[in-house]
Amino acid sequence: MSDIEDFTPNLTADGSFTFVSQEFGEAFHSHYGAKQESFLKFAVPTQLAKSAHKPILRLLDVCYGLGYNTAAALETIWAVNPSCQVEVIGLEINPSVPQKAIAHHLFENWDYKYTKLLSQLAFEHQVQTDRLQATLLIGDARNSIQQVNQLGFLADAIFLDPFSPPQCPQLWTVEFIQQLSLCLHNNGLLATYSCAAAVRTALLAAGLVIGSTPPVGRRTPGTVAAHGEASALPPLSPAEKEHLLTRAAIPYRDPQLSDSAQIILMRREQEQKTCSLEPTSRWRKRWIEDT
């Protein structure tokens, strides 16, 4: 992982900025709006405004990046209950990403009250105040997650925000998501922007139930997952359910949580070639090209 990338702020449609990763060939956020995505794909689907009445809330921010998802979460929680004690663990491989977000003053156009806390987290990787205990674990999330498990940390909300599955398959595998499910409280919610069938199958394989979050800007919905009853989550449409019966639903696998992206992609391709599931192109023709 290179930390010498020259992250230049890119304007998105809601007036907030994001970075573009040369290494992963992708923007860190949707071009429809980086700030909007943090609220609508992460803070809202994990129902933080509703759970903010609790005395303590624990958040696990997987792929902390610029810190937008944590920022949106803190704003949402403290707007409802300023005395809620929040514990945050962020996982991020590249420490210069959150630092560059602060150096470029990217929270200025959020009119954000808690930039000082995020700045301390970016540079010192630790914040302790009367209502926030936050730690940024720097390293491959596949290793850091095991540390989180050992701490017995049980999150009320998990934000799963890696680059897309084809670019960063190692953080969308059945095995990694199993590790995440161990850190999710029985009543907690995991949210991700992805609606990829492979991601949804991995969430199901990890023993979670899934729901669909409304599309925001992008044409596609996101996904919310939990232990327990799927009926408590916004249901998948008939097309989304059928998507899970096609080849696209073969999940990524990484048995030892240590394979390269290339190996993980190849392993899935092999499995897709030999499976008897319907080709996804046929599903697409039925549900998407006809609309």
Ligand SMILES: C[S@@+](CC[C@H](N)C(=O)[O-])C[C@H]1O[C@@H](n2cnc3c(N)ncnc32)[C@H](O)[C@@H]1O
């Ligand atoms: C889509 S961006 C996340 C955006 C972020 N959530 C935000 O709100 O700004 C993906 C992030 O994952 C980080 N990343 C990539 N591979 C990783 C890995 N194996 N472990 C932990 N973080 C990783 C990248 O450095 C990048 O910051």
